[in-house]
Amino acid sequence: MNVELFVPCFVDQLYPETAKNTYKILQKAGCKVIYNPEQTCCGQPAYNAGFWDEAKTVGSKFLNDFSEQNYIVSPSASCTGMVKNSYNDLFFNTAIHNKCRNIQSHIHELSDFLINVLKKDYFGAELLGRAVFHDSCSGLRECKIKEEPRRLLNKVLGLELVEMKDNEVCCGFGGTFSVKFDAISTAMAEQKVQNALATGAEFIISTDASCLLQIQAYIDKNNLPIKTMHLADVLATGWGNV
Structure with missing residues (x-):
């Protein structure tokens, strides 16, 4: 299974080992992990501060950085929740509405993906x-x-x-x-x-x-x-x- 790894900017800057460990866990689960180094932020800081135009710009880049076909997995429920829910405010009834919907249906927080998609709960930890x-x-x-x-x-x-x-x-x-x-x-x-x-x-x-x-x-x-x-x-x- 091909899985795209979404590393939130917060994790990238402050907790890079968490990102690396997420990569290792997905590999151990039998996934082929794809990482796009061009990815940045999901737009949550701007969105929560009320700057929706800026959040939409950042969110549009996010939607272009990931595919519609593969599962997308992140070690952050916060950023996953932003994409799954708040993108409705930013991209509903826009030109990329359908693309947004497809990506929303494919993105998962790590534990959700391991348990509910892969059906695996033991990794030898x-x-x-x-x-x-x-x-x-x-x-x-x-x-x-x-x-x-x-x-x-x-x-x-x-x-x-x-x-x-x-x-x-x-x-x-x-x-x-x-x-x-x-x-x-x-x-x-x-x-x-x-x-x-x-x-x-x-x-x-x-x-x-x-x-x-x-x-x-x-x-x-x-x-x-x-x-x-x-x-x-x-x-x-x-x-x-x-």
């Missing part, structure tokens, strides 16, 4: 410790992902997955929200981390690097005994030098 899973707002509400990442994590050797209080509550990132409303954002991150610590967890895992950046920043600032990991990084742990 090993990670010792206790973890909680943070449901990102985009994953839960835009991509309708909840059980998929948990099924994958429950197959990781040595990992004990537990549920924390209010795991579906936002971490406080929200893009520019964390800049414009710093105090509220920090309080939300504090609540998330404290709920995780209350379970005795050593890891907070999520499908979105943006959430993990927000949570890890609070952890680092307060020197707390817990760390964040992206789902893709967990699934690629314990392979040795594969």
